[in-house]
Amino acid sequence: MRRALALVCLLVLTGAAPYENAALDGEAFSRPIQGLNPAQSKSFRAGSGLFRQAWVIGPSLDHPDVVGLGPLYNRLSCIACHVKNGRGAAPDDAGGVARAMVLRLSKPGADAGRIAGRDPSRIAFGAPLPHPVYGAQLNPEGVPGVPGEGRAVLRYELFETKLADGTIVAMRRPRVAVEDLAYGPLEPETLTSLRNAPPVFGLGLLETVPEAEIVALAAQNGGRANYVFDIESAATKLGRFGLKANQPGLKQQIANAFAEDIGISSSLFPGENCTPAETACLDAAKGAPQVELTPAQLAEVLDYIRALAPPARRDLGDARVKRGEALFEASGCAACHRETLTLGPFAPLPALEGAQIHPYTDLLLHDMGDDLADGRGDFLAGPRDWRTAPLWGLGLAGKFGDAANFLHDGRARSIAEAILWHGGEAQAAADAFRKLGAPEREALLTFLDSL
């Protein structure tokens, strides 16, 4: 009761909800929700350390608790891609190596896939079928003696588009080339999906939104829920996380990222991420423990991610923001970027159950059109589908050290550019934006900047 009262007092004093972070500084995406008890705070700090930790090649005298890097991996730490817990950086207009990004790989035409290189009894029905040689994603790095798989290099097609009032907006379309392929060519039919690292704050709140509320939204806006394989329960569950909503919960999302991006195994993803063709990887993995991220470490990272607060909105009383918010709704954006969702039971802070949050997402899949399509299904997500991206914190992107690169592959350098890429079910909203006069357009962008 006292904690609940304290949370109410906090809202009155700062104007921010207790699950929001109101401080505008370089830790804008790195603070916990208010009201954690000392044990939760301690676990949050431990998880923060692990999220920043560069994992090492074992055995290690200095860091026996964080060994197991690779043998194949993308980067050494979580924070390397989720820069300051925000977005990763896509290469600049000159193009270059996609560092804070992953290139997903799969074979077409399959509706069931084994989790690459892992327990063969675990079959994720509906997941993309990993590439038989390169696995589920391209790992550009290998520990010494293990060739990295290759490097995804971006080049951009730069062009301009004209809005109704004559304003020119610069656009860029990414082209991916895979260089230095170490294990043979990728067949022309290989499916690829380039993904930029998304922000990681506020996810604990999204995890608690009742499934019924999300499903009900689908009936209103034409979105579709993804139903995906939950490893721990070996059952099908609602997908909430990942750019195609292909992960049912944060624990699996985090463990999957450790496995695929850093090569760190866990209870959910035991064993190393080598395919049978990657013999040097298999050799390097001999003797490695089946579980490198201990259950306690996974729990700490989970506690950290669950408790990371989204930034509080700013300038709520500003007339242009209010005008922009109205245009956001009138243009149809709010149909999918739902302002408000309700929290279900929230373990870190039970007092928050029933509170309303404002993530601007419906957690549903929508057809986003040809230009954004990756041509690759994922459980029930179709080749043109993406999950509605939460917009909270949008206005702070790029202001405190993370990158201001938007959309699933980071192609958009501005929010206007991101809006103009919307197609499919969002085409009408993008067209409405295109037709706005300059004052209205600026109001809409000012509103988005306040999130």
Place this chain on the structure above:
Amino acid sequence: MARKTQNHTNPSRRSVLLGVLAASGALARPVLAQTATLQVVTSFPEELTTRYEQEFEKAHPGAHVQFVWKQSRDALEQLLRADQGGADVYWAPSLGNFPILRDRGALRALEVDRAVLPGKLGAQQLSDPSGFFEAYDIAGYGVAINPALLAERGLKTPRAWRDLAAPAYAGQIAMPIASKVGFSPALYDIVLQSEGWEEGWRLLSEIAGNAELLAQGAGPAGAVKEGRAPLGLTIDFLALQARANGLPVDFVYPQRAAFLPGHVAILAKTQHYDLAKAFVDFTLSRPGQRLMMETDSSRHPARPDAYEGKPASTIDPFALPASASFAYDAEIGRRRPGLVVALFEAALNEPHAKTVALWRAIHAAEAKRPLGGEAAAALKEARRLAGLVPVPAREAADPAFLERFANRDAIDPALTQKWRAELDAARTQARELLAGVGAAP
């Protein structure tokens, strides 16, 4: 063998044709030369190394920089192997490793322009005089402070190491555990060199009596920036990064502070000498040195001209008066971490709760003034016993003795057990003396 390049585009209806065209364009291109991978062993954080990777690869399109992240002991194990694990460059803050690698013939000589890279800070040698490793950055050691929290608690900003021992700071300091936090043996050795061996340990004991001991390197600066402690013993860039990110943190370089270098070197067995040299040259160039001054690194270059145009809040160690710091003896310092860690563990970490109680009792007794002659003498002796170090100064400066602690996992347990017994006896005696003046902990 040259590897192949393939282009991939999203196979949406409209882009399939574009993708096919792009792919055929790629096939028509001349086969690219294989990218050369430069292996750099480092313990610098990814925020820093990624910037060098980006900028170096931009300038050298045929190169791929791969960082193998290892702290001192792991790095030394790899780099002393016959093939050095395939590494080309060693780039790290490790006072101990570079001279060992030099002496074992594991490094190649560097060519450095002394007109722009002095290799010295005042009288203090930063770089290898024989030219096998060069200073990359210099890090100051001192106290992260939270000015608002200090003001709120009515505390003054400390200006010297000995200020931290004041009773007013009881429970106000976050302090790293030497065996857990890589930079902390150097931090404590700076206090020991600055104050003298015996007096330094007495001071560290008294400061530990005021402090919470933390096992993570980011802990002390983290505690300060999050407002959990107003003071944290740390390395400057951890506090300066927080300040640069807008957090309410500042950093105090205590009187007789010291700046210690991180180094860069080319490894003897490199198979990519030209590329390794280019990378080292880049890290030492003016643009390369300025990368470390960016917000999320906030480090101090070892190259004076990198400070031109610096923000006013950034100090230039090369422009400080000689009196602001002292010339840290790295030759002794590099041999001492093992001993400092072992002593810190036995004297301060393991008996921390007792250390806190003992110093609080001493401070409480000293606060009861005026003290009689006998009581004053007893308290003086209790103070000496509470801060006793069981290793004399001459041994702490003897390379042969220090060598016994070079391998932290092979320290003679009989010796550390003897220390524990001496420490325990001294503290028991101190408690008895305190009891005799009515101030038992």
